[in-house]
Amino acid sequence: MLRKLLAFKLLNSRNHDFIIKLREILGFYPSDLSLYQIALTHKSASYTLKGERVNNERLEFLGDAILDAVISDFLYKKYPNEREGFLTEMRSKIVNGEKLKELAVKIKIEDFVNQKTNLPYTSSRIFEDAFEALIGAIYLDKGYKKVYKFINKKIIVKHLDFPKLELINHNYKSQLIEWSQKTKSQIEFNSFSDGDSLNNFTSQVIINDTIIGLGKGNSKKEAEQNAAQEALITIREFEY
Amino acid sequence: MLRKLLAFKLLNSRNHDFIIKLREILGFYPSDLSLYQIALTHKSASYTLKGERVNNERLEFLGDAILDAVISDFLYKKYPNEREGFLTEMRSKIVNGEKLKELAVKIKIEDFVNQKTNLPYTSSRIFEDAFEALIGAIYLDKGYKKVYKFINKKIIVKHLDFPKLELINHNYKSQLIEWSQKTKSQIEFNSFSDGDSLNNFTSQVIINDTIIGLGKGNSKKEAEQNAAQEALITIREFEY
Numbered sequence: 229m230l231r232k233l234l235a236f237k238l239l240n241s242r243n244h245d246f247i248i249k250l251r252e253i254l255g256f257y258p259s260d261l262s263l264y265q266i267a268l269t270h271k272s273a274s275y276t277l278k279g280e281r282v283n284n285e286r287l288e289f290l291g292d293a294i295l296d297a298v299i300s301d302f303l304y305k306k307y308p309n310e311r312e313g314f315l316t317e318m319r320s321k322i323v324n325g326e327k328l329k330e331l332a333v334k335i336k337i338e339d340f341v342n343q344k345t346n347l348p349y350t351s352s353r354i355f356e357d358a359f360e361a362l363i364g365a366i367y368l369d370k371g372y373k374k375v376y377k378f379i380n381k382k383i384i385v386k387h388l389d390f391p392k393l394e395l396i397n398h399n400y401k402s403q404l405i406e407w408s409q410k411t412k413s414q415i416e417f418n419s420f421s422d423g424d425s426l427n428n429f430t431s432q433v434i435i436n437d438t439i440i441g442l443g444k445g446n447s448k449k450e451a452e453q454n455a456a457q458e459a460l461i462t463i464r465e466f467e468y
Numbered sequence: 469m470l471r472k473l474l475a476f477k478l479l480n481s482r483n484h485d486f487i488i489k490l491r492e493i494l495g496f497y498p499s500d501l502s503l504y505q506i507a508l509t510h511k512s513a514s515y516t517l518k519g520e521r522v523n524n525e526r527l528e529f530l531g532d533a534i535l536d537a538v539i540s541d542f543l544y545k546k547y548p549n550e551r552e553g554f555l556t557e558m559r560s561k562i563v564n565g566e567k568l569k570e571l572a573v574k575i576k577i578e579d580f581v582n583q584k585t586n587l588p589y590t591s592s593r594i595f596e597d598a599f600e601a602l603i604g605a606i607y608l609d610k611g612y613k614k615v616y617k618f619i620n621k622k623i624i625v626k627h628l629d630f631p632k633l634e635l636i637n638h639n640y641k642s643q644l645i646e647w648s649q650k651t652k653s654q655i656e657f658n659s660f661s662d663g664d665s666l667n668n669f670t671s672q673v674i675i676n677d678t679i680i681g682l683g684k685g686n687s688k689k690e691a692e693q694n695a696a697q698e699a700l701i702t703i704r705e706f707e708y
Contacts, residue, residue, distance in 0.1 A: 285552035286544060292650065293533075293540035300533035301607075304526060312525035324652045353651075367541075372612040401654070409649040410532065411593070412564045414641070417656045 253335055253362075255382060260369045263287070267365035270343035270354050284361035291364030294372075298379045299323055306390070320406045321393050328356035334387045337362065400456035404433065404441075407463065417455070419448045433459035493575055493602075495622060500609045503527070507605035510583035510594050524601035531604030534612075538619045539563055546630070560646045561633050568596035574627045577602065640696035644673065644681075647703065657695070659688045673699035 243261065250258050258264050262277070267287045269275065274283040299322055303315050321327065332338060332355035341358045367375040401417075408415045419431040431451035433441035440462040443454025483501065490498050498504050502517070507527045509515065514523040539562055543555045561567065572578060572595035581598045607615040641657075648655040659671040671691035673681035680702040683694025 280549060286555065289552045289555050289650075290540050290544045293537045297533045297537035300530050304530045304604075309520060312529045315526065315529050320652075364544075405654055410529075414645060416659075418658060419656075 249340065253337060253340075253382075254366065254378060256370070256374070256378075258369055263365040263369050264362070267291075267361035268337065268341050268358055270341060270345070270358065272345035273342040284358060287361035287364035287368075288357045289364070290367065291360035291362065294367045294375060295360060295363045295379065296323055298376050301376070302380065302384060316406055316410055317403060318393060320402065321396055322388065325353065325356055328359050329353075331383060331387055332356055332359035335359070335382060400453050400460060404456040404459055407460070415459075417452055419451060421448075431455040435459075489580065493577060493580075493622075494606065494618060496610070496614070496618075498609055503605040503609050504602070507531075507601035508577065508581050508598055510581060510585070510598065512585035513582040524598060527601035527604035527608075528597045529604070530607065531600035531602065534607045534615060535600060535603045535619065536563055538616050541616070542620065542624060556646055556650060557643060558633060560642065561636055562628065565593065565596055568599050569593075571623055571627055572596055572599035575599075575622060640693050640700055644696040644699055647700070655699075657692055659691060661688075671695040675699075 246265075247258065247261065250261075250264055266277075266282050267284050269283045271283040271285060274281045276282070296319070299319055300315070303318050307315060307318070337358055338355055341354060343354050345354075363375060363379070366378055404415060407413070413435055416434040417431060418434060419429060421429055429445050429448050429451035431443045431445070431448065431454070432439050433455045441455040441457070441459025443451045443456070443458060445451035445454055486505075487498065487501065490504055506517075506522050507524050509523045511523045511525060514521045516522070536559070539559055540555070543558050547555060547558070577598055578595055581594055583594050585594075603615060603619070606618055644655060647653070653675055656674040657671060658674060659669060661669055669685050669688050669691035671683045671685070671688065671694070672679050673695045681695040681697070681699025683691045683696070683698055685691035685694055
């Protein structure tokens with residue numbers, strides 16, 4: 229009985245600390261604590277809840293989409309005179325693996341994530357996944373308006389430098405991939421080396437078995453950038 | 469004066485019909501009519517509003533993200549015991565070009581879209597773009613809850629057959645592309661023919677200059693499917 233009581237107190241004190249720490253990160257008190265516990269649990273630290281193995285993968289699926297929606301709304305309103313291409317590019321500068329990892333560290337969830345892995349490749353996605361899952365948890369716990377406010381107040385205003393983001397160099401391959409994601413098109417890059425001469429790399433961009441961009445360069449990367457740039461021009465001309 | 473009055477009446481009667489037709493599609497009366505007018509205007513029929521050329525491209529950018537968020541939330545709740553991979557696959561079966569075009573036709577916006585083009589390739593995206601833009605317009609006009617309700621009531625319940633969607637055959641290349649979109653990874657397919665023998669096509673799936681899948685087949689398509697399947701196994705094993 230005493231042991232049970234002690235365990236109960238310990239559990240409560242652990243939750244107490246968890247709630248206080250969450251309050252710092254979120255700016256509000258969570259209602260359904262279990263959602264946040266799941267959000268901060270990497271697959272490697274899965275646990276059993278009501279007979280099901282749980283971790284943050286499902287919440288990450290949800291949070292990823294919610295984050296995209298909020299960022300899209302924000303950009304739509306922030307840049308009323310910019311065209312869709314600019315908005316898509318800006319969104320991809322914010323919602324990408326590296327940036328999300330950076331944001332996860334900035335809002336200080338890194339030593340807050342339950343994980344039991346030391347794999348270097350995996351660990352690089354642990355924080356961005358937890359960050360997206362946290363967005364999913366807030367959305368389910370408090371609704372769309374509240375998660376919008378959280379993202380605006382705690383992420384956008386505090387940690388995003390828009391003049392700097394606008395200036396990031398154009399990466400044509402990224403733009404093309406972003407376009408393919410937006411339009412659900414399947415693009416392929418075919419690259420090959422064609423001898424020892426200068427400009428000896430050739431790259432093709434292919435959609436539906438049609439070459440829509442062709443580029444040459446001194447490296448595979450350069451050839452791909454040139455092919456992607458040509459493909460983007462083709463796309464704009466023919467309004468794929 | 470009389471002409472002005474007539475023009476005013478004509479405009480109003482045109483708006484009246486537009487409102488009635490919108491009411492049928494939406495299930496509610498629109499508040500900000502201009503949003504819906506923009507949503508149903510393809511780039512080819514752009515017009516000038518307050519000194520800016522407008523068409524539905526910006527709203528499509530927004531609506532695409534909002535639709536993804538609502539469908540993700542819906543699937544998250546509909547399938548409480550399914551893992552993230554299943555949810556991602558289901559979402560990609562709903563939110564893809566062909567399906568959206570089909571839905572646009574089902575909710576009868578096809579003869580409602582302003583467009584001035586006869587290009588066959590373009591026209592194929594006109595309706596899905598307008599559909600997404602309409603979602604964006606509802607979101608801006610009425611908010612997230614209302615657009616959620618619209619998508620649930622007018623799209624999901626009426627036009628989506630979940631048992632059928634669940635049964636759609638696995639396409640490994642699509643799954644891989646879906647994964648790359650979700651994780652913002654850059655994947656490449658390299659395919660080549662290696663002679664006149666059987667299984668003479670080889671396909672590679674490459675991430676960060678590393679081959680993560682290799683497949684052979686009697687056609688490029690078959691080789692790619694095999695390579696994609698192997699790549700998916702690699703991804704799951706190494707938790708990319």
